Amino acid sequence: xxxxxxxxxxxxxxxxxxxxxxxxxxxxxxxxxxxxxxxxxxxxxxxxxxxxxxxxxxxxxxxxxxxxxxxxxxxxxxxxxxxxxxxxxxxxxxxxxxxxxxxxxxxxxxxxxxxxxxxxxxxxxxxxxxxxxxxxxxxxxxxxxxxxxxxxxxxxxxxxxxxxxxxxxxxxxxxxxxxxxxxxxxxxxxxxxxxxxxxxxxxxxxxxxxxxxxxxxxxxxxxxxxxxxx
Amino acid sequence: xxxxxxxxxxxxxxxxxxxxxxxxxxxxxxxxxxxxxxxxxxxxxxxxxxxx
Numbered sequence: 001x002x003x004x005x006x007x008x009x010x011x012x013x014x015x016x017x018x019x020x021x022x023x024x025x026x027x028x029x030x031x032x033x034x035x036x037x038x039x040x041x042x043x044x045x046x047x048x049x050x051x052x053x054x055x056x057x058x059x060x061x062x063x064x065x066x067x068x069x070x071x072x073x074x075x076x077x078x079x080x081x082x083x084x085x086x087x088x089x090x091x092x093x094x095x096x097x098x099x100x101x102x103x104x105x106x107x108x109x110x111x112x113x114x115x116x117x118x119x120x121x122x123x124x125x126x127x128x129x130x131x132x133x134x135x136x137x138x139x140x141x142x143x144x145x146x147x148x149x150x151x152x153x154x155x156x157x158x159x160x161x162x163x164x165x166x167x168x169x170x171x172x173x174x175x176x177x178x179x180x181x182x183x184x185x186x187x188x189x190x191x192x193x194x195x196x197x198x199x200x201x202x203x204x205x206x207x208x209x210x211x212x213x214x215x216x217x218x219x220x221x222x223x224x225x226x227x228x229x230x
Numbered sequence: 231x232x233x234x235x236x237x238x239x240x241x242x243x244x245x246x247x248x249x250x251x252x253x254x255x256x257x258x259x260x261x262x263x264x265x266x267x268x269x270x271x272x273x274x275x276x277x278x279x280x281x282x
Contacts, residue, residue: 027246028233038235042245049249088256092249099245103238202253210260216267223274227281 001215004208011208015201022048022195030187042100043184044192048199049092050118050159056086056203057121057149057156060128064146074215076142079149080132081210085203087125094118114171117158124152138218 026044033040063079066072097115098108109115128148135141183189235242 038238045249096245213264213267216271
């Protein structure tokens with residue numbers, strides 16, 4: 001806890017700087033796209049949120065595997081702490097995608113491989129959070145949510161690679177690519193990278209804060225249990 | 231200062247508005263839970279000290 005006491009304020013400042021600069025730069029100081037007009041400004045929310053929606057689940061997967069293999073309690077609590085942040089990112093990606101899709105594709109939603117796998121990932125997040133809340137025994141909850149996390153990882157990976165696997169549907173390929181043809185113009189990519197760093201920092205800041213909360217709650221439960229015994 | 235968003239102003243502004251609300255919401259809930267857990271734990275630790 002003492003180490004995180006020192007790290008947390010620095011993370012908060014870094015998050016505010018990167019997220020603030022990325023979003024303000026993207027919203028106020030980028031030109032309109034010749035095809036998409038001003039809707040291109042949604043990219044500064046949609047892409048970082050989608051990135052974190054997938055990576056939050058992958059972080060939960062790693063933490064869940066550590067719990068299953070090493071029985072390290074903090075890793076299970078870190079996975080639990082990441083889920084509400086991950087579901088928020090998934091919801092932002094879905095909502096901004098729908099709002100962006102309407103003027104560009106003529107519809108808010110299509111059963112496109114990437115969109116569908118993202119929707120399934122969102123449902124997995126909700127199921128994961130509900131499962132933690134539904135089981136009283138914390139170790140059993142850790143075990144079952146870890147297994148759910150392993151299963152959901154298929155959809156987390158599909159959300160990222162569905163476009164490459166099926167090469168169909170409305171959703172475009174990666175915005176940031178090594179391929180110059182596909183890569184967005186630097187007028188957009190530079191603030192996009194800044195916003196992405198901001199979202200990554202935002203995720204780690206909140207996960208750290210929420211993990212500390214979970215640890216305190218565990219300690220409180222242990223103290224209550226001791227009081228009852230003694 | 232406000233950029234001219236043209237005919238897509240509603241779409242862009244609603245995307246930013248909803249996202250900022252969701253981000254603010256998860257920050258608020260996380261801070262509230264953190265404060266509650268800190269208070270709860272310090273109460274229990276004080277009670278434990280008093281009771282020996």
